[in-house]
Amino acid sequence: MLEVEEVSAAFGARAVLDRVSFSVAAGELCGLIGTNGAGKTTLMKVVLGLLPTGGGRVRVSGRVRTRSGADIGYVPQKIQLEPDAPIRVRDLVALGIDGHRLGVPLGSRRRRRAVDEMLDAVGVSRLANARVGTLSGGEQQRVMIAHALVARPSLLLLDEPLANLDMRAVDDVVALLARIAADQGVAVLLSAHDVNPLLPVMDRVVYLASGHAASGTTGQVIRADVLSRLYGHPIRVVQAEGRVLVLAGGPEPSGVAANGCGASGAGDC
């Protein structure tokens, strides 16, 4: 569904992405992991068509993407609605169908049914008539996912959807995204600081560090040798209770396994 081929990008003289390649197939959930400044947002913008590539290609459903458009569902990190903004959940989701067109929306039964179905699919039917600005972070995230999916895109992009959510909302949103990828055959690419909430559901991970990327299954990527090469610095990967901790190198403390073996059992070591 999504193929990123040797994509480079630069801000002025500073290279932000250096020949990054990976792909996400239909029905797969892929995490784009990295710290601030690693190039996650730039990569998202290149895929969306908001930034030009400094080399390489992005294909969506086989077609080379050159400009932005409604064929990708997108959830930005943050929306700007005040609690008194007269935009109801139902209105915002409907904008996912035709919000980019000129003129006033004309309600039709088909439009309404599509919105109702999508609200039901993400579990916010009871909030259909609430103002978006009055919802909690987790609820807003669900509404935005419905907005992004209502036009049935083949690719769903989410920019840090787990930031600013409490623990329970994080798990809820992750479970929802996994279900959507499986049920609707959508390719899902989401960026995150931390790999852990995604470990149980991620089919594929793209790890970004200083413009370079390592991609594959979690077992192939979240390893000391791979990440050390990526960062150009000794990195240790510590496992505990099915979670991983990625640490900067230094002397290895005794008694802690730091063998870089696969995360969450998905690995092949």
Added chain:
Amino acid sequence: MGASLAPVFEPGFFTSPPVLVAVTVGGVVAVVSAVVGTFTVLRGQSFAGHALADVGSAGGSAALLAGVPTLSGFVVFNVLAAAVMELIGLRRPRGRDLATGVVLGASLGLAALFLYEDTVSSNTTGATVNVLFGSVFTLSPGLVPVVVALGAVSVALVVLLYRPLVLSSVSDELAAARGVRVRLVGAGYLLALALAVSLSAVTIGAILSTALLVGPAASALRVASRLATALVVAAATGVGATWLGILVAYDSVDWTGGSGWPVSFCIVATVFLVYAASGLPGRVRRARRPAGPRTVGPVVGSLARPEPDVEPGPPETTGEG
């Protein structure tokens, strides 16, 4: 009507030509201001609206100096100012506010110069009061078609850009990702705003014009949860307040024994009272609802999310507030 309504509508209200012009212009301008103003509030551009109004005072006073109708001065200066704000703003996050502030300061200086020259040349302070605080009773009947035409252009722009405007109010980034040319839409909206502010300035004065732009819209957003409803409520509120203000100003001539109150004061006071009253339903609702459980504090000790990229959003609550 007749006898029973005489205390409300003082004699001559329905037959006086200046009142008819005032009621027509006031009605049209109130609708335009309310429609455009609802998006101004939604997009958080009230400051830009107010800045345009102040810029308009330079335009209006320049027009008086040149001997042309003040409306033409308002329109020319506002549209130019909108273009400058658009050109030098937007590059960086705070760019728009800074650009607005710079244009604003420069034009208020110009207004000071022009108003001084107006006062010197006419030997009265009438020009100053007229430009800054308006006087809808002194408009010429020939202005009515111009006001209607400019108002129609302004509202047509908003109708044309309706969906992209709403989408970019939710998130500029989201709109851009959908293929909306956010900058073009923003520029189109700023043009509609410049026209609306010019019309409002000619009705209640450059300084007060923001009241008609933002007041009815802000009142409507307090009571309506749908945008379409908010637009209708804002328009009805604006027209009602304007007409009531005109009526009070007309009647006040008799109450005060001849001098009366300025019509712009009467309109703005009515707009303010409506805004104050529109807060009541919400207060009553909140007072009736029992207090929910307190919000849980921010999640602590999370290795998971080391540092937020953005300001934290509203904390999640554990129940229906």
